[in-house]
Amino acid sequence: MKTRETSNRLGHFRNMTRLFIVTMSLTGSVAMAQTKDPVIDKIVAEATTNSQLEKLAHELIDGIGPRLVGTPQMKQANDWAVAKYKSWGISAKNEKWGDWKGWERGVSHIDMVYPRVKSLEGMQLAWSPSTNGKTITAEMIILADVEDSVAFAKWLPSVKGKFVMISMAQPTGRPDYNWQEFATKESFDKMRKERAQTTEAWRKRMSKTGYTAKTLPVALEKAGAAGVVMSNWSSGFGVNKIFSAYTTKIPTIDIGLEDYGLLFRLTESGTKPKIAVRTDSKDNGVVPVFNTIGEIRGTEKPEEYVMLSAHFDSWDGGTGATDNGTGTLTMMEAMRILKLVYPNPKRTILVGHWGSEEQGLNGSRAFVEDHPEIVQNLQALFNQDNGTGRIVNVSGQGFKDAGTYLTRWMAKLPDSLRLRIRSSFPGSPGGGGSDFASFVAAGAPGFSLSSLGWSYSNYTWHTNRDTYDKIVFDDLRDNAIVAAIMAYMASEDPERTSREKAPLQVNPRTGQPGTWPAVVKPIRKGPVN
Structure with missing residues (x-):
């Protein structure tokens, strides 16, 4: 049989326990x-x-x-x-x-309209020009693999009126951790070797044009391309990095890996797919x-x-x-x-x-x-x-x-x-x-x-x-x-912090002590393209 004092103590203990649980639930970690x-x-x-x-x-x-x-x-x-x-x-x-x-993003509509209709995942890049309220429909073309910059100059006129694909097609849209979990070692190694070879081949293809990633879109624009199409995959399911456009008159768009691969394969096989693109944006001076x-x-x-x-x-x-x-x-x-x-x-x-x-x-x-x-x-x-x-x-x-x-x-x-x-x-x-x-x-x-x-x-x-x-x-x-x-x-703190710099480690490549970073002047007018 419980005494009144015992009951009171038990009740107090329960209340304190409840208070402790509530407090801990509020505080998290x-x-x-x-x-x-x-x-x-x-x-x-x-x-x-x-x-x-x-x-x-x-x-x-x-x-x-x-x-x-x-x-x-x-x-x-x-x-x-x-x-x-x-x-x-x-x-x-x-x-x-x-x-x-001054620039303001608008709606991006990107659809494949041939050989079948499919809405594509993608968007215009930052500071990309708009299509001025119009929808541009054009055939796709892949950046040519040529011998050198002279041959590329001869090929350039063929981009007129077309959307030019300037990114490689990834061999897989699965991130490496997914392969590591499910693939055999032989299959994983084979995929990585194929990807490395494809990446190096595409790097050489870009290099032989005589242009860089920054100057190539401008050259395509001057040659009359309808737009620049890329896919900057970020090595994860459904994820691309979105940076800035270098074109000033034609749209530059990024398309997700899955849809970009579809367009690339269709183009490569001679199907000549077409896409319809409308990118709304405002140039605000x-x-x-x-x-x-x-x-x-x-x-x-x-x-x-x-x-x-x-x-x-x-x-x-x-x-x-x-x-x-x-x-x-x-x-x-x-x-x-x-x-x-x-x-x-x-x-x-x-x-x-x-x-x-x-x-x-x-x-x-x-x-x-x-x-x-x-x-x-x-x-x-x-x-x-x-x-x-x-x-x-x-x-x-x-x-x-x-x-x-x-x-x-x-x-x-x-x-x-x-x-x-x-x-x-x-x-x-x-x-x-x-x-x-x-x-x-x-x-x-x-x-x-x-x-x-x-x-x-x-x-x-x-x-x-x-x-x-x-x-x-x-x-x-x-x-x-x-x-x-x-x-x-x-x-x-009653003390001022010291600004004394520690000796920097020797750079193993040069054998010279490291140097303190220099002050860099800000760029006060942009964008930086």
């Missing part, structure tokens, strides 16, 4: 154990129990979509971010850094382009800076979800949380959402050039730009003492986050890749918060599949915690 720092506890609690990431992602990725530099969508995203920051009480502005070709900058003003050392960083622009084959919508969302959420739980930082905390990273880090390079006072007084910059995965690597970027302060700051991360991060100190300075490199080149401590892959390079990096559904929000919540805590620790 981050433990809510109290630390000795109430600000860090509040960062973790806010990020895990009141995350705004899904809402922000829906507004940016679904509502605005891809953010190709020079498009109305990019400017819409700039304005959206400023409004969002201001709604959180954070000062923000759009800062012009250059001018770009030259437009101004911007970085979006947010600020939480410092109270004790306002002229010293901690910076969160992520590029805002994207290619537009998909919606730019993981390149770099996820980095953008991580830094916006970190800033929201910091303003809420740490509204009076010691140092000024900035966030930079950069334009035209995809064409060469242009927005961040312009910021470095335009704001030497910030670069000279930068305590640390944290950049995220390699997909949706949780942060697993931090390098010292060649700064001799980076290990001392970064390790000190990372020690304050919850164990569930800290223990998964590998570090290399002092590391080597990044010469490119993402916007932290713009600051590193100028001698400022910029660091990349590098993430777990999630098949980034094949499936979402610059592809038609870089969409909302590829975001892993549990990992993003963890990343926002890491970014916010690192910014908080950098702001609070």
Whole structure:
């Protein structure tokens, strides 16, 4: 028989158990154990129990979509971010850094109309000319395999009025991991040998034309081709990379591997397939382009800076979800949380959402050039730009003492986050890749918060599949915690970070010591073709 006291204790135990279960369900992978720092506890609690990431992602990725530099969508995203920051009480502005070709994507309709009717998966490339409201129907022709550039010049007139295929036909649309799982070793080896031979043969075919991948489409345009057709397969099921067109009068389109292979085989067999193409787009002339900058003003050392960083622009084959919508969302959420739980930082905390990273880090390079006072007084910059995965690597970027302060700051991360991060100190300075490199080149401590892959390079990096559904929000919540805590620790640290550079490793190819990356001037007028 239970006493009343025993019943009360059991009831209390059940209630505490329920509370523990609810708390753990809210926190996901981050433990809510109290630390000795109430600000860090509040960062973790806010990020895990009141995350705004899904809402922000829906507004940016679904509502605005891809953010190709020079498009109305990019400017819409700039304005959206400023409004969002201001709604959180954070000062923000759009800062012009250059001018770009104004262009707006329209509908792409691509259909095979002979020898049968089939709608094809494909789209025009960025900055491709439109067909001016018309549908162009024409026969397909494959880039000729000729002896040399002289023979190619003789062949060129045959492209007039035709769609020219300039990519090789892949021998398989299955990624290698699928072959490894199901094929015999002999079959897999045979396929890889065939693919290597086909790739090398196509490389030679291109080389013998006397043109490059950049100049060939222009030559075909001048010769009167109806359009340029390619397939930039990204080694995964149904995924192609979508970059920019080099033509100015005729459309350049990318067709998915499966449909491109169909057209290639039909053309090769003499069937002479025809496709009908309509690509709507708008040339909006030259437009101004911007970085979006947010600020939480410092109270004790306002002229010293901690910076969160992520590029805002994207290619537009998909919606730019993981390149770099996820980095953008991580830094916006970190800033929201910091303003809420740490509204009076010691140092000024900035966030930079950069334009035209995809064409060469242009927005961040312009910021470095335009704001030497910030670069000279930068305590640390944290950049995220390699997909949706949780942060697993931090390098010292060649700064001799980076290990001392970064390790000190990372020690304050919850164990569930800290223990998964590998570090290399002092590391080597990044010469490119993402916007932290713009600051590193100028001698400022910029660091990349590098993430777990999630098949980034094949499936979402610059592809038609870089969409909302590829975001892993549990990992993003963890990343926002890491970014916010690192910014908080950098702001609070009583010491200024050292900029002393470590001796660089000897280049094994030259036998000479490595050199620090040079500052590169931004391209302030584009596109870069």
